[in-house]
Amino acid sequence: xxxxxxxxxxxxxxxxxxxxxxxxxxxxxxxxxxxxxxxxxxxxxxxxxxxxxxxxxxxxxxxxxxxxxxxxxxxxxxxxxxxxxxxxxxxxxxxxxxxxxxxxxxxxxxxxxxxxxxxxxxxxxxxxxxxxxxxxxxxxxxxxxxxxxxxxxxxxxxxxxxxxxxxxxxxxxxxxxxxxxxxxxxxxxxxx
Numbered sequence: 001x002x003x004x005x006x007x008x009x010x011x012x013x014x015x016x017x018x019x020x021x022x023x024x025x026x027x028x029x030x031x032x033x034x035x036x037x038x039x040x041x042x043x044x045x046x047x048x049x050x051x052x053x054x055x056x057x058x059x060x061x062x063x064x065x066x067x068x069x070x071x072x073x074x075x076x077x078x079x080x081x082x083x084x085x086x087x088x089x090x091x092x093x094x095x096x097x098x099x100x101x102x103x104x105x106x107x108x109x110x111x112x113x114x115x116x117x118x119x120x121x122x123x124x125x126x127x128x129x130x131x132x133x134x135x136x137x138x139x140x141x142x143x144x145x146x147x148x149x150x151x152x153x154x155x156x157x158x159x160x161x162x163x164x165x166x167x168x169x170x171x172x173x174x175x176x177x178x179x180x181x182x183x184x185x186x187x188x189x190x191x192x
Contacts, residue, residue, distance in 0.1 A: 020077035023068075031071070035064050038081060042088050049092035051184045054129060059095055063088050136186035144179035151176055 019037075022030035042063050047056035067084055074083055137145050150156045150164065161172045 016080060017077045020071075020074065020080045024071050024074070024077070031068060034080065038084055039064075041081070042084060045085060045088045046092050047188075049089065050096060051181070053184075053188045054132075055095065055099075059088070059092055063091055066091065132187055133183075136183050139186045140179065140182055143175070144182055147172070147175045147179045148183060 016037075019030045019034050023034055039060065043056055043060045046059040046063070047053065050056050050059065063084065066087060070087075074080060137148065140148075147161070147165075150161050151158075156164065158169045158172050162169045165172065165175075167175075
């Protein structure tokens with residue numbers, strides 16, 4: 001009889017425990033090594049949850065800042081990886097809920113919409129994101145581009161889009177889903 005994969009004993013990683021304990025004691029180099037070890041996994045989880053390369057990068061940084069501030073709360077150092085993963089998932093869900101719909105507006109519109117004074121770095125990042133989105137949209141097929149623009153830029157409802165494209169609402173929902181995935185893939189390939 002074969003054993004199930006989850007029936008194998010957990011391998012204890014002494015170096016991980018040592019790094020976590022050192023980091024909990026204030027050793028910044030140890031925490032840096034933990035970041036290096038888990039950075040790709042955290043980013044992959046964030047990207048899977050957010051489907052947006054730039055947001056996943058930001059979330060990855062936020063997760064490690066949060067982990068550093070809460071590291072003293074981790075009672076089992078050998079569970080650092082799973083603790084970090086659950087933190088990433090929770091923070092990704094919170095970010096996705098807070099962000100609302102994505103805006104595909106022109107940079108001029110984005111610049112004028114800010115209530116307060118944005119820093120020069122924030123302004124540059126906003127313009128760069130808008131350029132990336134426009135470049136990604138240009139690389140999409142016409143139907144994908146028109147679907148995204150109708151919904152996100154022109155603010156058309158699903159019913160209005162159904163009339164415009166002469167397709168059922170369910171088809172429009174599927175097109176939006178597929179077009180968003182394709183745009184995310186284009187944005188990912190543009191930033192590599």
